[in-house]
Amino acid sequence: MAGYDDRDGKIWMDGKLVDWRDAKVHILTHALHYASSVFEGERCYNGKIFKSTEHSARLLKSGELLDMPIPYTVEQLNAAKDEVLAANGxxxxxxxxxxxxxxxxEMGVASLGNPVRVAIACWTWGAYYGDAKFKGAKLDIAKWKRPSPETIPTAAKAAGLYMICTMSKHAAMAKGCSDALFFDYRGYVAEATxxxxxxxxxxxxxxxxxxxILNGITRQTVIGMLRAKGITVHERYILPEELADFEQxxxxxxxxxxxxxxQIGDYTFEVGALTRDIATEYEALVRA
Known part of the structure; x- marks a missing residue:
């Protein structure tokens, strides 16, 4: 496919649909200089966005955490997402x-006088990790640490939090890995990029x-699925040395x-029955 800046289609920007190639911003956009940006990634299955309302609500919450009130309601965002999907067929x-x-x-750190803008795009996208989705991803261990919530609003899905993700994934790919695992600022196991x-x-x-770390919507969904199956789920601090004891x-x-x-670093895991079952059941849930 063509680059993401050169495609046919429509993108929703600030309340209206515009041609894909015309969805542009000025070079002095505040977000480009100071990371004043939040976002959501969502998937539409069979014409329906999975947990659309939860994603829209989290986008508004992320904006609130960054002192950046977003000028749309959950209902308006949901409708805009449906509109852009329909426009792109x-x-x-x-x-x-x-x-x-x-x-x-304003063009300094303070930006209260600058408008908060909203855009929504959509495109076809297969398995994020390619064939690793079926045979098991290989993870590097990142040199960076997830920061303390006292230093940055870690509950926000904010662009600035992904800077170390990009660097860590590049380093992982250079080693032949699909992704990287972060520890947090205390040294506990945290999340991938x-x-x-x-x-x-x-x-x-x-x-x-x-x-x-971000309490992912898919994470919460899977925990609910596991507990509904009667499987015990421990949400807890996990030490790096415990990786040697886990089976899947x-x-x-x-x-x-x-x-x-x-695989994570030198630790290996089987693609076991529970992993396969929960992947299959999740796929069925999102397409129900």
Whole structure:
């Protein structure tokens, strides 16, 4: 396909549809200089966005956490997403909603006089990790740490939080890996660059406390699915040395969906029955 700046189609910007190639911003847009931007990644299956309302609500919450009130309601955002999908003739797609401080009267750190702009795009996108979704992803261990919530609003899905994700994923890819695992500022296991992580031991599931990472919507969905099946889920602090004791591992996220992990650094995991079952059941749920 053509680059993301050179495609046919429509993008919703500030209340109206514009031609894809005309969806542009000025070079002095505040977000480009100071990362005043929040976003959502969503998937549409069979014409319906999975958990659309939850994603729209989180976008508004992220804007609030960045002192950047977004000038639309959840209902308006939901309608805009449906509108852009229809305009592009897509029923199975990835949807990206973005809110950011635009260009305006101010060009310093303070930007209260600059408008908050909103854009929504969609495109077809297959498995985020390619064939790793079926045979198990290989993860590097990032040199960067997820920061303390006292230093940055970690509960926001904010663009600035992804800077170390880009660097860590580039480093992982250079080693032949699909992604990288972060530890947090305390040294506990945290998450991958764009996905939450789960482990299995003795039939029970363990996943990091989301107190310094994004509590993903897919993460919450999968925890609910597991508990509905009667499987014990421990949300807790996980030490790096515990990786040696886990039998299975998988990643969750809107883009990642449920992707098994076969290796993290020197630690290996089987793509076991529970991993396969939850991946299959999640696929059925989002298409129900």
């Amino acid at each position: 897509l029923t199975d797609a990835y949807v990206r909603a973005l809110a950011f401080r635009g260009a305006g009267d 764009g996905a939450n992580i789960f482990f299995v031991k003795d039939g029970e599931v363990h996943t990091p406390n989301p107190d310094a 591992c998988w990643l969750t996220g809107t883009a990642a969906e449920v992707t098994p992990v076969g």
